Amino acid sequence: MPEIILTTWQILLVKVAVILVVVPMGALVGGYAEHKVMAHLQHRLGPMYPGGFHGWATTLADGIKFLFKEDIIPAAADRKVFSLAPAAIMVPIIMVYLVIPMDRTLVVEDLDVGIFYLLAISSLSTIGILMAGWSSANKYALIGALRSAAQLIAYELPIVLSAAAVAMLAGTLSLNGIVEAQNFPFVLWPPGIGLALFLVFTTGAVAEMTRVPFDMPVAESEIITGPFTEYTGMRYIFSHMFAEMGHMVAFGGIATTLFLGGYRPIIPWEPLELIPGVVWFAAKTMLMIFLFLWIRPTFPRVREDQLQKFAWKFLIPVSLALILFTGAWVLYV
Amino acid sequence: MALLADEALRRVDTAVGNRLMEQRVNFGQVDITVSPENLVEVVTALRDLQFLSCRFFTFLTGIDRSELTDEPGGLEVLIHLYSVEHVFHVNVRVAVDPENPVCPSIVSIFRGAEWQERECHEMFGVEFEGNSNLSNLFLPEDFEGHPLLRSFKLPSRFVKAWPGAKDPEEASAGGR
Amino acid sequence: MATTEDRVVDASEVAAEVSRGRLLTEEMVLNVGPQHPATHGVFRLLATLDGEVLVKADPVIGYMHRGYEKLVEARDYRQITNLVSRMDWLSGINNELPLALALETLMEIEVPPRAQYMRVAMCEMNRILNHLMFFASFGSELGAITPTFYAFREREDIQMAMEMTTGGRMHFGFFRPGGLKEDAPKGFYQQALKGVRQVIDRLPDYENLLIGNEIFKQRTVNVGILPKDVAYSYGVSGPIARGSDISFDVRKDEPYSGYDLFDFDVHSAPNGDCFDRFWVLLHEVVESAKIVEQAIEGMPDGPIMGKVPRVVQAPKGEVYVRTENPLGELGMYLVSDGDRRPYRLKIRTPSYSNVSALPYVLKNTYVSDMIAILGSFFFVLGDIDR
Numbered sequence: 001m002p003e004i005i006l007t008t009w010q011i012l013l014v015k016v017a018v019i020l021v022v023v024p025m026g027a028l029v030g031g032y033a034e035h036k037v038m039a040h041l042q043h044r045l046g047p048m049y050p051g052g053f054h055g056w057a058t059t060l061a062d063g064i065k066f067l068f069k070e071d072i073i074p075a076a077a078d079r080k081v082f083s084l085a086p087a088a089i090m091v092p093i094i095m096v097y098l099v100i101p102m103d104r105t106l107v108v109e110d111l112d113v114g115i116f117y118l119l120a121i122s123s124l125s126t127i128g129i130l131m132a133g134w135s136s137a138n139k140y141a142l143i144g145a146l147r148s149a150a151q152l153i154a155y156e157l158p159i160v161l162s163a164a165a166v167a168m169l170a171g172t173l174s175l176n177g178i179v180e181a182q183n184f185p186f187v188l189w190p191p192g193i194g195l196a197l198f199l200v201f202t203t204g205a206v207a208e209m210t211r212v213p214f215d216m217p218v219a220e221s222e223i224i225t226g227p228f229t230e231y232t233g234m235r236y237i238f239s240h241m242f243a244e245m246g247h248m249v250a251f252g253g254i255a256t257t258l259f260l261g262g263y264r265p266i267i268p269w270e271p272l273e274l275i276p277g278v279v280w281f282a283a284k285t286m287l288m289i290f291l292f293l294w295i296r297p298t299f300p301r302v303r304e305d306q307l308q309k310f311a312w313k314f315l316i317p318v319s320l321a322l323i324l325f326t327g328a329w330v331l332y333v
Numbered sequence: 334m335a336l337l338a339d340e341a342l343r344r345v346d347t348a349v350g351n352r353l354m355e356q357r358v359n360f361g362q363v364d365i366t367v368s369p370e371n372l373v374e375v376v377t378a379l380r381d382l383q384f385l386s387c388r389f390f391t392f393l394t395g396i397d398r399s400e401l402t403d404e405p406g407g408l409e410v411l412i413h414l415y416s417v418e419h420v421f422h423v424n425v426r427v428a429v430d431p432e433n434p435v436c437p438s439i440v441s442i443f444r445g446a447e448w449q450e451r452e453c454h455e456m457f458g459v460e461f462e463g464n465s466n467l468s469n470l471f472l473p474e475d476f477e478g479h480p481l482l483r484s485f486k487l488p489s490r491f492v493k494a495w496p497g498a499k500d501p502e503e504a505s506a507g508g509r
Numbered sequence: 510m511a512t513t514e515d516r517v518v519d520a521s522e523v524a525a526e527v528s529r530g531r532l533l534t535e536e537m538v539l540n541v542g543p544q545h546p547a548t549h550g551v552f553r554l555l556a557t558l559d560g561e562v563l564v565k566a567d568p569v570i571g572y573m574h575r576g577y578e579k580l581v582e583a584r585d586y587r588q589i590t591n592l593v594s595r596m597d598w599l600s601g602i603n604n605e606l607p608l609a610l611a612l613e614t615l616m617e618i619e620v621p622p623r624a625q626y627m628r629v630a631m632c633e634m635n636r637i638l639n640h641l642m643f644f645a646s647f648g649s650e651l652g653a654i655t656p657t658f659y660a661f662r663e664r665e666d667i668q669m670a671m672e673m674t675t676g677g678r679m680h681f682g683f684f685r686p687g688g689l690k691e692d693a694p695k696g697f698y699q700q701a702l703k704g705v706r707q708v709i710d711r712l713p714d715y716e717n718l719l720i721g722n723e724i725f726k727q728r729t730v731n732v733g734i735l736p737k738d739v740a741y742s743y744g745v746s747g748p749i750a751r752g753s754d755i756s757f758d759v760r761k762d763e764p765y766s767g768y769d770l771f772d773f774d775v776h777s778a779p780n781g782d783c784f785d786r787f788w789v790l791l792h793e794v795v796e797s798a799k800i801v802e803q804a805i806e807g808m809p810d811g812p813i814m815g816k817v818p819r820v821v822q823a824p825k826g827e828v829y830v831r832t833e834n835p836l837g838e839l840g841m842y843l844v845s846d847g848d849r850r851p852y853r854l855k856i857r858t859p860s861y862s863n864v865s866a867l868p869y870v871l872k873n874t875y876v877s878d879m880i881a882i883l884g885s886f887f888f889v890l891g892d893i894d895r
Contacts, residue, residue, distance in 0.1 A: 038654075041655065042654070042655050042657075042658040042659075043658055043659065043662060044658060139537060139539050140539075143561070143876065147561075212652055213652065213724055215652065216877070296654075297653075297654055297655040298653075298655065299652070299653065299722065299724050300648065300652040300653035300719070300724050300725050300728060301651055301652025301653075301724070301728070301877075302724050302727070302728075303727070303728055303875065303877045303878070304561060304875070304877060305561075305875065306728075359826075359827065360614060360826075360828045360829075362829060388738070388741040389741050389744060389746075390741070390742060390743065390744040390862075391744055391831075391838070391840065391857060392744070392840070392842075392855065392857040392862075394842070394855045396844060396853050396855075397853070400846075400852075401846055402846055402847070403825060403846075411842070411855075413829060413840075413842070413857075417741065417755070417757055420762050420763065422829065424829065443742050443743075443744075444739065444742040444743050444865075444866075444869070445743040445744040445862055445865050445866075447865070448861070448865040449865075456578075469571070470570065470571055471570065471571035471574040471894060472571065472574070473571075480576065480579050481578060481579060485579075487579060487583055
């Protein structure tokens with residue numbers, strides 16, 4: 001087998017190409033999973049026909065259908081901003097995948113400031129949502145955009161704080177380093193604190209993705225689709241559906257890396273190491289995605305001011321307290 | 334507990350008997366007629382007096398009696414009240430002049446009258462003094478005429494007479 | 510989002526701050542509807558918003574006005590039965606009952622006991638259908654999408670029972686002055702009892718899904734309070750009124766069609782907020798299920814139609830008959846001139862009076878609260894606009 005030697009730039013290109021394929025695939029599978037999981041929780045079957053076997057090609061068919069839809073931009077809308085907004089939402093989400101390690105060497109770039117980069121980039125999509133809502137020339141979109149701006153800013157903090165606690169536990173900001181530091185996943189050890197951190201992070205993540213119960217910005221029965229009301233066709237898919245699914249898979253991956261042990265097995269037991277890391281990573285991410293999907297049909301929506309109260313008066317003080325405890329743990333244990 | 338209609342009539346008579354033009358019991362309900370000048374007083378008394386306490390506002394509507402075969406009359410505003418404590422009904426009729434239909438408004442006594450008077454105004458043309466918001470409720474703004482008056486004929490009945498003259502057996506399926 | 514140096518706790522405080530000039534904001538008029546997922550039908554609300562606070566709400570109705578009161582003046586009573594069942598389309602057969610009762614009062618017809626029991630059974634089954642529908646829609650407006658599917662599953666069995674008797678699932682045309690059109694088919698009793706018993710079994714779970722949910726309670730407790738005297742003044746009736754500490758029910762106060770022979774409770778709740786109205790709605794379902802069981806198990810044999818002349822012609826006179834529609838008090842004031850058609854039929858619909866109370870309840874609430882309140886007011890457009 002002749003050795004294929006590639007330069008650093010070529011390797012990088014291959015990795016980026018893989019990501020650009022994996023992310024849409026993840027979004028498609030996530031969308032299908034959402035249809036089916038929600039359906040079975042609601043005592044019905046979900047899509048059964050597209051693609052033949054239990055409708056596996058549903059999201060693919062949806063994507064193709066949306067390609068054929070007419071591209072309407074409202075006359076009073078700000079055309080440039082309106083067209084740029086979907087990109088401003090999608091690109092940061094794709095860039096998050098660049099640092100998530102799926103195995104020891106299966107990562108696009110193992111940055112030394114992994115977590116920092118991740119949290120900074122993922123918060124950029126807030127601007128995209130604001131752009132979408134403001135430029136739509138629609139009062140409902142405006143309400144949705146303002147709600148979402150407030151919500152996303154508020155819920156950034158619990159995520160950042162709990163990620164900072166994890167960085168303290170691992171001693172490094174690099175994501176590979178964090179996974180290597182987890183002989184037992186952080187959700188189990190330190191006992192109690194790890195679980196609390198995990199819960200805070202997950203709550204913040206559900207709010208960041210504007211999913212139920214925190215989906216006020218996109219409240220379907222009130223403001224139709226919030227900032228994305230005026231979007232049609234492919235723009236809608238990119239800004240709303242794709243972004244939400246991509247976000248879900250990304251946050252699933254981040255939660256896995258930070259709390260569930262990433263590509264390492266649950267316990268450092270020899271036989272479990274035989275299963276490749278990718279499989280561990282995929283299984284744990286799918287567990288997280290299932291958790292996000294499970295929450296959606298179960299709860300009603302939290303009202304905007306109650307949402308803000310919950311973030312500022314409960315989650316943030318709790319995460320600050322958890323940082324204190326984590327610091328104590330790291331120093332004295 | 335439910336009051337017998339005669340007892341209810343007696344109470345109403347005690348309270349406002351001198352202001353009524355007519356009073357009787359009709360199918361178990363008190364039925365009184367007042368003139369427009371006394372309307373607000375009578376309704377207030379019906380609502381506020383303890384032994385009457387007709388606090389529930391059921392409806393307000395109009396009846397155009399001009400085509401009744403027996404005793405044709407004019408335009409009438411009908412207010413129906415109900416007493417929750419004593420469980421009896423009162424129908425208050427106000428005879429209104431068809432040429433110049435004016436009636437005092439009872440919005441200040443019952444809030445629900447606001448919408449019901451708007452409907453009565455657009456359907457019968459009755460002007461309610463005291464109701465500041467008499468815009469159209471159901472009909473579009475540029476609608477001409479007052480539909481529920483008997484003089485307003487349904488256009489479809491001009492084209493074809495009412496087919497109901499047939500016996501039930503003769504009526505075939507279809508046909509308007 | 511309105512924030513000042515102080516912590517803003519509720520909507521009226523925000524409005525007060527703005528009026529003191531602490532925040533420079535502009536009011537926005539938002540058109541909720543006529544096409545909107547949360548309003549049940551073509552209902553428009555002109556909402557004046559200040560940020561997220563509704564300063565004034567002005568309902569605009571009439572998008573579905575079909576002119577019933579004029580149409581019935583040109584139709585005979587057989588035709589009107591079918592026309593009237595299209596008012597409150599979720600309650601089905603309850604709409605036809607006041608008309609039948611009014612004619613029976615004027616014509617002095619006695620309804621045989623079997624017809625009365627059947628009428629009660631069918632009306633109560635339709636009440637369950639109606640309330641389950643609003644259970645589904647209230648949940649989905651608040652974001653809980655799952656109760657919809659559970660509620661519709663329960664509705665199926667009961668609708669099958671109605672369909673096997675009347676042939677329709679939504680509009681029935683089954684009641685006649687004097688009794689019913691036909692007798693119940695074979696299998697009706699089993700189907701009806703099966704449907705109703707399933708509801709009784711499963712309802713506690715559904716209750717827990719929403720009423721036991723912390724988020725739901727936060728969204729609905731103390732939201733949209735309707736005081737008792739305001740409710741009387743507007744003429745609000747039905748589960749909405751019973752949620753405001755008013756304990757009246759036409760079936761108990763002035764029983765009709767044999768309701769005094771059945772054993773059931775009337776529930777009312779003290780606070781008058783969205784939670785209470787919803788609580789009353791759910792508990793009424795269980796009561797209706799009990800009534801249906803009693804009606805079917807105690808159904809007497811006999812004719813289903815009283816002594817009615819071949820041509821239905823009401824003698825001269827006027828009468829007001831009211832029944833307890835699932836949404837409130839449905840009444841018909843019938844003025845008859847001795848003809849085959851009514852001279853004037855005033856239909857007093859519950860949703861019309863209930864919705865007229867909306868401007869009062871919606872003052873100084875949040876936009877999301879507006880949705881919750883609209884959902885908790887249980888109205889059907891056909892009922893408002895006739």
